[in-house]
Amino acid sequence: MDLVIGIDIGGTKTKIGLVDKEGNCLIKSNFRTREYPDLDAFLDKVKSEVDVLVGSLNLAPNILGCGIGAPNASSKRGTIENAANLLWKGTVPLLEKLKEKMPMPMRIMNDASAAALGEMLFGNGRNMTDFIVVTLGTGFGAGIVANGQLIDGYDGFAGELGHIDMTIGDGRLTGLGVPGGLEAYVSATGLKRTIMFMLSKYLDDSRFRDVSYNQLHGEDITKAAEEGDPIALKAFDFTARVMAQALANFTAFTQPEAFILMGGLTQSGKWLTDPLEKYFEEFLLDVYKGKVKIMRSGMRGKTAAICGAAALIWESHR
Amino acid sequence: MDLVIGIDIGGTKTKIGLVDKEGNCLIKSNFRTREYPDLDAFLDKVKSEVDVLVGSLNLAPNILGCGIGAPNASSKRGTIENAANLLWKGTVPLLEKLKEKMPMPMRIMNDASAAALGEMLFGNGRNMTDFIVVTLGTGFGAGIVANGQLIDGYDGFAGELGHIDMTIGDGRLTGLGVPGGLEAYVSATGLKRTIMFMLSKYLDDSRFRDVSYNQLHGEDITKAAEEGDPIALKAFDFTARVMAQALANFTAFTQPEAFILMGGLTQSGKWLTDPLEKYFEEFLLDVYKGKVKIMRSGMRGKTAAICGAAALIWESHR
Numbered sequence: 001m002d003l004v005i006g007i008d009i010g011g012t013k014t015k016i017g018l019v020d021k022e023g024n025c026l027i028k029s030n031f032r033t034r035e036y037p038d039l040d041a042f043l044d045k046v047k048s049e050v051d052v053l054v055g056s057l058n059l060a061p062n063i064l065g066c067g068i069g070a071p072n073a074s075s076k077r078g079t080i081e082n083a084a085n086l087l088w089k090g091t092v093p094l095l096e097k098l099k100e101k102m103p104m105p106m107r108i109m110n111d112a113s114a115a116a117l118g119e120m121l122f123g124n125g126r127n128m129t130d131f132i133v134v135t136l137g138t139g140f141g142a143g144i145v146a147n148g149q150l151i152d153g154y155d156g157f158a159g160e161l162g163h164i165d166m167t168i169g170d171g172r173l174t175g176l177g178v179p180g181g182l183e184a185y186v187s188a189t190g191l192k193r194t195i196m197f198m199l200s201k202y203l204d205d206s207r208f209r210d211v212s213y214n215q216l217h218g219e220d221i222t223k224a225a226e227e228g229d230p231i232a233l234k235a236f237d238f239t240a241r242v243m244a245q246a247l248a249n250f251t252a253f254t255q256p257e258a259f260i261l262m263g264g265l266t267q268s269g270k271w272l273t274d275p276l277e278k279y280f281e282e283f284l285l286d287v288y289k290g291k292v293k294i295m296r297s298g299m300r301g302k303t304a305a306i307c308g309a310a311a312l313i314w315e316s317h318r
Numbered sequence: 319m320d321l322v323i324g325i326d327i328g329g330t331k332t333k334i335g336l337v338d339k340e341g342n343c344l345i346k347s348n349f350r351t352r353e354y355p356d357l358d359a360f361l362d363k364v365k366s367e368v369d370v371l372v373g374s375l376n377l378a379p380n381i382l383g384c385g386i387g388a389p390n391a392s393s394k395r396g397t398i399e400n401a402a403n404l405l406w407k408g409t410v411p412l413l414e415k416l417k418e419k420m421p422m423p424m425r426i427m428n429d430a431s432a433a434a435l436g437e438m439l440f441g442n443g444r445n446m447t448d449f450i451v452v453t454l455g456t457g458f459g460a461g462i463v464a465n466g467q468l469i470d471g472y473d474g475f476a477g478e479l480g481h482i483d484m485t486i487g488d489g490r491l492t493g494l495g496v497p498g499g500l501e502a503y504v505s506a507t508g509l510k511r512t513i514m515f516m517l518s519k520y521l522d523d524s525r526f527r528d529v530s531y532n533q534l535h536g537e538d539i540t541k542a543a544e545e546g547d548p549i550a551l552k553a554f555d556f557t558a559r560v561m562a563q564a565l566a567n568f569t570a571f572t573q574p575e576a577f578i579l580m581g582g583l584t585q586s587g588k589w590l591t592d593p594l595e596k597y598f599e600e601f602l603l604d605v606y607k608g609k610v611k612i613m614r615s616g617m618r619g620k621t622a623a624i625c626g627a628a629a630l631i632w633e634s635h636r
Contacts, residue, residue, distance in 0.1 A: 072605070081605060130472040144571070146469045146476070153573025154448040157605050158464070164567040165601070176603065249482040253462070253571050255471025283483070285494065287390070287399060287475050 002317070003061040005050055006310030008111065009033060009070040011085030011138065014042075016049050017303060018061065019310035021317070023122025025303035027053050037087045039097065047101045065105030067312030069114030069305060070094070071141075076156035078108055084175045085138065107312040111135065111305065113159055115262060115297075116143025117150055117315060118308030124260050124298030132256045133297075134247075136265035139175070140183035140190075146254045161250070162187070166242060185242040188218050188265045194235040195221060206231035218264055225271040236271045243272075244279030251288050262297035262304060320635070321379040323368055324628030326429065327351060327388040329403030329456065332360075334367050335621060336379065337628035339635070341440025343621035345371050355405045357415065365419045383423030385630030387432030387623060388412070389459075394474035396426055402493045403456065425630040429453070429623065431477055433580060433615075434461025435468055435633060436626030442578050442616030450574045451615075452565075454583035457493070458501035458508075464572045479568070480505070484560060503560040506536050506582045512553040513539060524549035536582055543589040554589045561590075562597030569606050580615035580622060 001020070008015045010033060017028035029049055036042035054061060072083040078095030080086065095108050109117070116133040119125035125133075129148040135141035140162035144151040151158045162183035163174050172193060174181035184190055195208055195216060206229050208216065224232035247259055265272065277294055284292065299307055319338065326333045328351060335346030347367055354360035372379060390401040396413030398404065413426045427435070434451040437443035443451075447466040453459040458480035462469040469476045480501035481492050490511060492499035502508055513526050513534060524547050526534065542550035565577055583590065595612055602610065617625055 128472075146464065146471070147467050149465050149467070151464045151469075151572050153464070154446075154575040155573055155606075155609055158571065158573040160570045160573075160603060160605065163603050164570050165563055178603070245483055250571070252478045252482050253476065253568070254469050255473055255476040255478075257472040285478060285481050285496070287478065288473075291473055 001059055001061050002064055004064050004310040004313040005066040006306040006308070007046065007066065007068045008114075008305035008309050009068065009080075009086070010111070010305070011071065014046070015306050016046065016053060017306035017310070018053055018057070019307050019314070021314060023118070023299070023307045023311075023314075025306050027057060028303060028306060029053060034087060039088050039092060039094075043098050043101055046098065050102065063104060064317060065107075065313040066098075066102065067114065067309040067314075068094070068098075068106070068108040069111040069309040069312075070108060071111055071139075073108045073110050074156035075107065075109040075113070075152050080108075105313060109309075109312055110141070110143070110157070110159060111308070112141030113143040113150055113152070114308040114312060115141075115304065116145050116308075117311040118299055118304060119260050119297065120145055120150070121311045121314055121318070122299060122307055123304075124258070124295055126298075128257045130254060130256045131258045131260055132250060132254070133260045133262065136187055136261060136263040138187060138189055140187045142250075144254060144256075146256075151254075161246070164246075166246065182242070182246050186239060186246065188263075191218065191221060191235060191239050191265060191268075192216050194238050195231060198231045198234045198238070202231065202234065204230040204234075208232070218268065222268045222271055225268070233271075236268065237275050240272055240275035241279045244276055244283050247280055247294070248283035248285075248288075251284060251292055255288065256292060258293035258295055260295055260297055262299075266296060319377055319379050320382055322382050322628040322631040323384040324624040324626070325364065325384065325386045326432075326623035326627050327386065327398075327404070328429070328623070329389065332364070333624050334364065334371060335624035335628070336371055336375070337625050337632070339632060341436070341617070341625045341629075341632075343624050343628075345375060346621060346624055347371060352405060357406050357410060357412075360406075361416050361419055364416065368420065381422060382635060383425070383631035384416075384420065385432065385627040385632075386412070386416075386424070386426040387429040387627040387630075388426060389429055391426045391428050392474035393425065393427040393431070393470050398426075423631060427627075427630055428459070428461070428475070428477060429626070430459030431461040431468055431470070432626040432630060433459075433622065434463050434626075435629040436617055436622060437578050437615065438463055438468070439629045439632055439636070440617060440625055441622075442576070442613055444616075446575045448572060448574045449576045449578055450568060450572070451578045451580065454505055454579060454581040456505060456507055458505045460568075462572060462574075464574075469572075479564070482564075484564065500560070500564050504557060504564065509536065509539060509553060509557050509583060509586075510534050512556050513549060516549045516552045516556070520549065520552065522548040522552075526550070536586065540586045540589055543586070551589075554586065555593050558590055558593035559597045562594050562601050565598055565612070566601035566603075566606075569602060569610055573606065574610060576611040576613055578613055578615055580617075584614060
């Protein structure tokens with residue numbers, strides 16, 4: 001049976017799985033990325049996890065290769081460069097080093113771009129030639145498909161939209177120090193920051209008057225909105241408005257048929273998407289109105305990142 | 319000799335020429351677009367101009383087809399839709415109608431996208447797979463090439479970047495009523511508006527204190543900058559700064575190797591490009607710094623639009 005190894009390297013966890021050609025993840029495991037500050041030790045851990053996964057299958061798989069999704073990865077150079085949420089600093093030649101330990105066809109890509117490739121092969125992008133995947137987690141990521149191809153960029157760093165300048169009023173800084181950057185507003189972290197801002201701006205009573213920033217969790221904000229908490233509702237409305245403006249601007253770029261949303265913040269469901277869809281249609285130029293869909297990922301949440309990474313290899317086998 | 323008809327339909331002039339496979343425009347003519355408010359009469363005029371051009375050549379050309387560049391053109395539907403600067407309103411099925419009069423292979427495209435195809439085949443884009451052409455005329459247009467292909471969009475309307483929302487302070491309206499839209503700042507018209515703004519903001523002496531908005535011409539602003547006029551210098555600096563911010567944001571989208579500038583505003587030369595390059599490097603994310611060039615068009619100014627249109631047909635003959 002032909003299988004591909006999919007690896008998603010995240011700031012918190014590294015997830016590994018074996019994925020078949022339909023995008024099913026047959027078996028998976030994960031470990032904490034930060035327990036391996038030494039790159040060589042990390043790669044040894046990856047290899048041993050892969051060996052365990054392959055060995056535990058009740059069949060002799062034919063491994064076609066290994067796809068890797070990671071933040072700040074350059075597909076063209078096989079590197080991870082200056083990733084804010086990883087411990088390895090500077091330019092990390094990850095592909096070259098891992099190939100030494102596991103010689104096989106291997107590709108690495110920005111995690112959001114890998115997610116876009118996953119949607120293209122296995123998810124809601126299957127019948128679309130032009131779409132944009134937006135990942136709303138700790139940060140804001142984007143994977144762009146146009147003309148039926150993933151847009152890589154000259155140097156493999158296309159789609160770094162979390163740091164584009166939205167120049168909104170007070171101009172919050174992103175993790176890279178960009179004032180007014182998009183992900184300072186539109187991400188799980190951005191929503192938390194907006195709760196703080198709304199507590200500063202309004203005097204409404206709110207359950208969040210008794211909660212510290214560090215205690216604040218995304219699920220609690222959704223729950224508060226369900227209970228009609230005015231601060232939570234204002235925060236979702238504001239987040240949706242900024243996001244709608246950004247997506248309307250992105251539409252003018254490649255004119256996608258759809259935006260496909262994934263990541264933790266999308267679990268807020270209608271509290272985000274209802275105002276988002278309203279504002280989005282308002283912001284769109286007339287020529288685009290009614291033509292651009294906003295949809296949720298078509299991939300199962302827990303293995304989407306693994307399957308996206310595996311898609312890097314499956315792409316050339318179909 | 320194989321030749322292609324290139325037609326550039328502009329708000330002011332319609333230009334027609336015959337273009338060889340090297341991108342040389344052998345012969346050309348033009349007429350005023352607005353003298354033909356009736357579409358049918360316009361198309362008859364186009365056909366008669368083409369017949370005159372073909373007849374005046376000292377050889378029997380083999381016409382491969384006809385490429386057309388026009389504002390608000392949808393490549394996928396062959397239409398011009400709601401073009402602010404043309405007299406034909408609503409959705410104009412231009413390709414279908416012109417084909418009835420001149421049966422031959424024919425394509426139409428947004429003028430800035432046609433310009434990008436022209437640069438790809440004949441100009442400075444010849445050795446690049448990822449670049450963006452920016453046209454700075456009455457408005458702001460963009461043609462995007464990524465992965466060696468022109469980005470068309472789901473519906474043929476990619477690259478309408480003149481109306482993305484820059485949300486700057488006072489939020490000038492574009493011709494489509496978008497507040498804070500890019501081309502309200504960065505275009506020949508935008509520069510004129512900025513002169514007015516600087517006259518309102520500062521009390522510096524300036525030659526423009528005696529000039530009305532309607533009397534104000536782009537060349538005069540360049541001349542004033544050369545003479546050290548403080549209002550002109552402030553206006554160029556402001557325009558360059560807004561443009562730099564926009565180009566830095568665009569870089570995060572497709573990560574082009576270069577931006578290629580063309581159009582009337584580029585004739586301001588260093589008064590625009592010197593501050594533009596300075597601010598652009600400042601605004602770029604670290605991961606892009608030093609990697610993105612800003613260059614002038616590689617095509618001869620007067621026939622660039624015609625050759626860009628002809629590139630729509632030449633593209634499939636190479």
